Amino acid sequence: KNLNKWDISYHNGNKNIEIDGTFQDSIYIFKCENSAVKVNGKINCISVDGCKKLTLICDTIVSYVEVINCNSIDIRVIELTPTVNIDKSQSVNVHLSEKALDGNTTVNTSKCDAVNISFPNPEDKEDEVEYPIPEQIYTIVKENKLYPQIYFHDKSSYYFPK
């Protein structure tokens, strides 16, 4: 730890990394594989960069959790995060709590595939429901403008504004 920044780099096969943080702390997890990180307490932000097969469990995030250049990441937010940013990554599962269901969490994705969001099933809270984030945009060129739209493979999972 350096000032308010925790640096967790190059762990391989370490499933017992645990941090007790404060709301001023930021955590940077870099190039870890087959590992698990548990973060207790309220944290400012967490970055996961260049990791494979990583499990991250955290409580409350003040600003964001971000995932960049990763493959096979499992994130569980026990309390709440306002933002999850996922960029240039694949196979990212984000498990949110019941508190996210009031519209308090936004997930931003770019250059990603196989990103799934899970939250408690309203009919059985011990269970989870999982929805994929759409990953394809189709753009029609017409009348000298672009008409970009999200391509929904399975429309049942989503809300469509009227």
Added chain:
Amino acid sequence: KNLNKWDISYHNGNKNIEIDGTFQDSIYIFKCENSAVKVNGKINCISVDGCKKLTLICDTIVSYVEVINCNSIDIRVIELTPTVNIDKSQSVNVHLSEKALDGNTTVNTSKCDAVNISFPNPEDKEDEVEYPIPEQIYTIVKENKLYPQIYFHDKSSYYFPK
């Protein structure tokens, strides 16, 4: 050429590749760098796979032009293509003709960044206008569903349905 399939692979620095095709022909351009391909006539489909710094000029495409795992590709469609598919690629410029402006061309993008679409400027057809394809999706989790929306950095280029 094998039956109706043209195979253009591993060219480096060859700016003079030219093909005269028929509507039954498909063209597969693989691992070419710093090269230029010109395709004359009506072609069934063209795939560009794993290429860098490639220029592709084509006339009329019956089904699609696709770009996969590429970097720095410049495509000019002189007549018309119904579909352009761009996947896992960056820095792709697609130049369309006036004929695309009737809504005849759809561009599908996934896992891409820096994809731009150009077409003739309606006020000066010698000139082009260029619009970026949006690349980020933000998804709000709310009421047990996902609300995915395209994130538009510059709203002036796009059409928004009412």
